[in-house]
Amino acid sequence: xxxxxxxxxxxxxxxxxxxxxxxxxxxxxxxxxxxxxxxxxxxxxxxxxxxxxxxxxxxxxxxxxxxxxxxxxxxxxxxxxxxxxxxxxxxxxxxxxxxxxxxxxxxxxxxxxxxxxxxxxxxxxxxxxxxxxxxxxxx
Ligand code: THU
Numbered sequence: 001x002x003x004x005x006x007x008x009x010x011x012x013x014x015x016x017x018x019x020x021x022x023x024x025x026x027x028x029x030x031x032x033x034x035x036x037x038x039x040x041x042x043x044x045x046x047x048x049x050x051x052x053x054x055x056x057x058x059x060x061x062x063x064x065x066x067x068x069x070x071x072x073x074x075x076x077x078x079x080x081x082x083x084x085x086x087x088x089x090x091x092x093x094x095x096x097x098x099x100x101x102x103x104x105x106x107x108x109x110x111x112x113x114x115x116x117x118x119x120x121x122x123x124x125x126x127x128x129x130x131x132x133x134x135x136x137x138x139x
Contacts, residue, residue, distance in 0.1 A: 001075065001076055001114060001126075003124070005034070006076070006078070006116050006124050007124060009034055009040070009076055009116055010032075010080060010116055012032035012040060012042060012078065013030045013042075013078040013079055013080040014080040014088075015030065015032075015042075016030030016031060016032055016042040016043060016057065016061075016080075017029060017030035017044060017080055017081060017082055018030070018044075019042070020045050020046075021045070022045055024047045024049075024051065025084070026083075027081060027082075027083055027084060027089075028044070028045065028081060028082045029044060029045040029056065029057035029058075029079065029080070029081040030042065030043070030044050030057055030079070030081070031044070031057040031058045031062075031077055031079050031080075032061070032077070032078045033061050033062065033065045033074055033075075033076070033078075034074075034075045034076045034077075035065060035074060035075060036073040036075055037069065037072050039068075039069060039072070041061050041065040041068065041069075042061060043059075043060035043061025043064060044060065045060070056095060056097070056098050057079065057081075058077060058079060058094050059098055059101050062074070062102065062105055066105065066108075073109045074105055074109065074111070074113045075113055075114070076113050076115070076116055077113065077115055077116065077129070078115075078116040078117070079092055079094065079116070080092065080117070080118065088118065089118075090119060090120045091118070091120050091125065092117045092118070093117070093132075096133070099129075099132045099136070100133060100136055100137060102129045102132060102133070103129070103130070103132075103136035104136070106129055107138075112128050112129055112130045113128075113129050114126050114127070114128060114129070115132065
């Protein structure tokens with residue numbers, strides 16, 4: 001993927017932040033996934049009064065991508081967030097549960113994908129999803 005494409009996907013993730021339902025944490029996260037067929041899937045964190053029932057933006061987007069387009073590889077996921085004060089979060093890193101789900105997406109489709117976030121100096125950071133979880137759980 002080219003730098004412009006990373007930038008464009010991050011912009012979509014930022015727009016997805018506005019769809020977060022984060023009334024409890026006030027931490028709003030958006031994710032945008034580019035699929036191999038060119039489709040873009042968005043997700044945002046969805047919280048619930050029974051706190052653990054909520055779901056991170058990454059998993060909302062990844063599970064939706066896999067259910068809407070089974071068999072289609074994930075090329076990249078961009079993630080963005082605003083904190084409780086409304087400020088953009090720099091160097092956001094996915095939680096462990098999302099990393100576990102990412103690792104299974106890699107395994108399922110036998111294809112690594114890029115994780116794209118904004119860095120601390122306004123730069124775009126791209127990391128292979130395979131590098132985020134060194135020892136995923138497996139059955
Ligand atoms: N959250 C995400 O959606 N993605 C992350 O990478 C980290 C955390 C959500 C979960 C919860 O709704 C809120 O952010 C605060 O943890």
